Amino acid sequence: MKAIVILSGGLDSSTLLHYLVKKDGLTPSEVVAISFNYGQRHLKEIECAKFQCSELGIEHKIINLSDFMKDYKSALTQNSIDVPNIKDVLGDPQPVTYVPYRNQLFLTIACGVAESIGAEQVFFGAQMHDLYGYWDTTKEFVERINEVVSLNRKNPMVILAPFANFSKANVAKLAIQLNVDLSHTTSCYNGKEKACGTCPTCSERIKAFKEIGEKDGVEYG
Amino acid sequence: MKAIVILSGGLDSSTLLHYLVKKDGLTPSEVVAISFNYGQRHLKEIECAKFQCSELGIEHKIINLSDFMKDYKSALTQNSIDVPNIKDVLGDPQPVTYVPYRNQLFLTIACGVAESIGAEQVFFGAQMHDLYGYWDTTKEFVERINEVVSLNRKNPMVILAPFANFSKANVAKLAIQLNVDLSHTTSCYNGKEKACGTCPTCSERIKAFKEIGEKDGVEYG
Numbered sequence: 001m002k003a004i005v006i007l008s009g010g011l012d013s014s015t016l017l018h019y020l021v022k023k024d025g026l027t028p029s030e031v032v033a034i035s036f037n038y039g040q041r042h043l044k045e046i047e048c049a050k051f052q053c054s055e056l057g058i059e060h061k062i063i064n065l066s067d068f069m070k071d072y073k074s075a076l077t078q079n080s081i082d083v084p085n086i087k088d089v090l091g092d093p094q095p096v097t098y099v100p101y102r103n104q105l106f107l108t109i110a111c112g113v114a115e116s117i118g119a120e121q122v123f124f125g126a127q128m129h130d131l132y133g134y135w136d137t138t139k140e141f142v143e144r145i146n147e148v149v150s151l152n153r154k155n156p157m158v159i160l161a162p163f164a165n166f167s168k169a170n171v172a173k174l175a176i177q178l179n180v181d182l183s184h185t186t187s188c189y190n191g192k193e194k195a196c197g198t199c200p201t202c203s204e205r206i207k208a209f210k211e212i213g214e215k216d217g218v219e220y221g
Numbered sequence: 222m223k224a225i226v227i228l229s230g231g232l233d234s235s236t237l238l239h240y241l242v243k244k245d246g247l248t249p250s251e252v253v254a255i256s257f258n259y260g261q262r263h264l265k266e267i268e269c270a271k272f273q274c275s276e277l278g279i280e281h282k283i284i285n286l287s288d289f290m291k292d293y294k295s296a297l298t299q300n301s302i303d304v305p306n307i308k309d310v311l312g313d314p315q316p317v318t319y320v321p322y323r324n325q326l327f328l329t330i331a332c333g334v335a336e337s338i339g340a341e342q343v344f345f346g347a348q349m350h351d352l353y354g355y356w357d358t359t360k361e362f363v364e365r366i367n368e369v370v371s372l373n374r375k376n377p378m379v380i381l382a383p384f385a386n387f388s389k390a391n392v393a394k395l396a397i398q399l400n401v402d403l404s405h406t407t408s409c410y411n412g413k414e415k416a417c418g419t420c421p422t423c424s425e426r427i428k429a430f431k432e433i434g435e436k437d438g439v440e441y442g
Contacts, residue, residue, distance in 0.1 A: 061289075068284045068330070073337040094375040100336035101329050104369065108326045109289070115321035116294040135374045144372065148325065148365045151356045154315040 002119035004110045007033040007060070009048030011205060012163060013125035014185045015175040017052055019162070020123060022178050028057040032117065034110055038102065039066035039077050042191030051184040063109060074099040076189060083189045083196075086203035089132040097189055097200060103136035104145065111149055111157045126161040127171055132200055139164045168208035172216075182217030194221035223340035225331045228254040228281070230269030232426060233384060234346035235406045236396040238273055240383070241344060243399050249278040253338065255331055259323065260287035260298045263412030272405040284330060295320040297410060304410045304417075307424035310353040318410055318421060324357035328366060328380055336376045347382040348392055353421055360385045389429035393437075403438030415442030 003026060007013045017033060020026045035049040046062060053060035075081040075096040082096075089095035103126070110122045126137040135141060142161045149157040163171055175182060187205045188195035195202050197220040209216040224247060228234045238254060241247045256270040267283060274281035296302040296317040303317075310316035324347070331343045347358040356362060363382045370378040384392055396403060408426045409416035416423050418441040430437040 063289045068282075069333070071337060072333055094373075098375075099333075100376075101333040101370075101373075105326070105329045105333060108322050108329050112290070112293055112320075112322040112326060116292060133374075135372045138372070141369065141372055144365070144369045148362065148369060149322075151359070151362055151365065152315075152322075153354075153356045154319075155321075 001121070002030050002032065002114075002117060003121040003123055004114045004119050005031055005033045005123040006106050006110055006125065007035050007049045007052065008125070009035065009045035009052065009185060010125075010187050010201070011168070011175060011182070011185050012127045012171050014048065014052045015171050015178065015180055016123055016125040016163065017056065017058065018178040018180050019174065021056055021058070024162075032059045032061060032113070032119065034061045034063060034106075034113060036106055036109075037062060037064045037066050038072075038099070039070035040191070041076055041083070042186060042189055044191055045186045048184045048186050051181070055181065061113070065105070069099075069102075072100050072102075083199050085198050086200050089200050092132050094135070095132050095200060098134050101136070103134075103141070107145060107159055111159075114157060115152070115155045120155070120158065122157060122159045124159055124161045125163060127163045127166050127168060129168075129204065168204050169211040172205070172208040172214065173212045176212070176214050183219075186218065192221065194219050196221060222342070223251050223253065223335075223338060224342040224344055225335045225340050226252055226254045226344040227327050227331055227346065228256050228270045228273065229346070230256065230266035230273070230406060231346075231408050231422070232389070232396060232403070232406050233348045233392050235269065235273045236392050236399065236401055237344055237346040237384065238277065238279065239399040239401050240395065242277055242279070245383075253280045253282060253334070253340065255282045255284060255327075255334060257327055257330075258283060258285045258287050259293075259320070260291035261412070262297055262304070263407060263410055265412055266407045269405050269407050272402070276402065282334070286326070290320075290323075293321050293323075304420050306419050307421050310421050313353050315356070316353050316421060319355055322357070324355075324362070325366065332370055332378045332380075335378060336373070341376070341379065343378060343380045345380055345382045346384060348384045348387050348389060350389075350425065389425050390432040393426070393429040393435065394433045397433070397435050404440075407439065413442065415440050417442060
């Protein structure tokens, strides 16, 4: 049985990839990881994704959506919208770093690839955000999209988000337990050589490692 | 209020485009049509889509997904899988002409574009198939995908499929009433210069025009 994993190269999806082959009983040859180039500022995350796949011996597909997603309104795809500081998005239900329907798009493509290669499961690293929010990482989103893809008459698909109830600290703890090379994961939205330490994802990641009392492998500028 | 229409250049979506501006009260400047190149055999449908938009003065976006969708397992994207004759698919719940998660993908991209430009509605020409079936053109599919996109906290989207309960004959009748130039619509899956007349969509279209006693503008080989 084959499974697809959506792999950004961030902490959550990289940890998920390791979890699947080290804890969940899948062999590397049963897993295909997909990363997306959507014109994101932090395109360097794809290099991290490549590293993680190569380390685990997992097939890696990179799909380029940047031609049309560069026009999507988001701080992650448009230079005219600044990446906010964490203080500006605290409690925001839809910060400017939200990319319209991005996760639904990634899941839908993953289902299409899955059905084409005979895979029955799509894994998604959605994790409960602590400090701000996106509708398309919630448990309810995963439930409802499963209700859609279960309608497929011949090859009903299952989308699994094992970290949907995890805090970022839970994921960080698991990454340490699974011995994920954290220096080859990236979370910073700014996508510069060193992580900024102030954007929403940097802040969340710093907070998480502080909470669990472990050292992160990421260098901050 | 802006609306997005998914426009293949086939009978259903072309009729939908005309319906929106001639009957549903939208002005051409309120509508943006999106067509997709997904490596389909019948790529000439995009020329039809262009014609219909130009005739009505509607903005037309063409999004290219062929780089990855050429690998999708379907008779519409792979030359190694023959387009079947209608007799081979009668009553089939998922014929080989089904493209994995294609409609969900198109709707998801349409929602992303819609949210980026401030549109609140996405129109989809799904029509009840008479002779065979696709899970992703059903009323239930439209209902469930609406349940997903309604979760968007800031810009909940509505997907509308006004022809979901229409037979092909109902759509053909409406196309005649709305004076759609049928010679610039194409339905044939084979995508040759003249329509084949035997593939599932040709057969359905021929049957529909016969039922309503009207002449189709499409030339059959």
